[in-house]
Amino acid sequence: xxxxxxxxxxxxxxxxxxxxxxxxxxxxxxxxxxxxxxxxxxxxxxxxxxxxxxxxxxxxxxxxxxxxxxxxxxxxxxxxxxxxxxxxxxxxxxxxxxxxxxxxxxxxxxxx
Numbered sequence: 001x002x003x004x005x006x007x008x009x010x011x012x013x014x015x016x017x018x019x020x021x022x023x024x025x026x027x028x029x030x031x032x033x034x035x036x037x038x039x040x041x042x043x044x045x046x047x048x049x050x051x052x053x054x055x056x057x058x059x060x061x062x063x064x065x066x067x068x069x070x071x072x073x074x075x076x077x078x079x080x081x082x083x084x085x086x087x088x089x090x091x092x093x094x095x096x097x098x099x100x101x102x103x104x105x106x107x108x109x110x111x112x
Contacts, residue, residue, distance in 0.1 A: 001046045006096035010044040020072065024058060025065045027101075036104025037075055041066055047097040049086040066101050075103035083111070 001007045008014040009026060016028035019039050030038040041062055047053050063082065070076040080103035085091040 001096070004046055004094075004096050006042045006094055006098065007046050010042065020065060020069050022065070024061055027065060027069050030100070034100075035102040035107065037073055037080070037102065039069055039073070039101040041069065041099040041101065043097055048095050049090075049092055049097050050084050051086055053097060062099050066099055069101060070103065073103070079103065079107075081107050081111075 005014065009016050009028065016026075016031075018026065018028045020027040020041075024044055025041055026044055027039050027041040030040050043058055043062065047055075053059055066080075066082050067076065070080045080101055083100050083102070084097065085093075085100075
């Protein structure tokens with residue numbers, strides 16, 4: 001998608017603050033963090049949101065990568081939250097599937 005900011009990041013046209021990268025996933029610090037640790041994990045191929053995710057292997061890889069990144073950043077043991085927003089009422093603002101990894105403080109429940 002030529003106008004998708006996350007596709008531009010995955011292609012290397014825009015340089016985010018990268019935490020992790022492999023052939024399928026890019027993880028980077030959110031530019032508007034909602035917690036002391038706020039990382040976004042995106043698939044490198046354009047998928048609009050969870051409604052369009054039809055690749056179980058990629059879904060598992062995203063979640064396993066989130067756990068790996070949490071360990072890399074030293075927050076796996078104290079705890080972290082992962083979440084995905086889908087469409088307007090779900091709070092999605094960038095229409096490219098992404099997983100939020102939030103940590104670094106006690107997170108409230110319920111969210112939102």
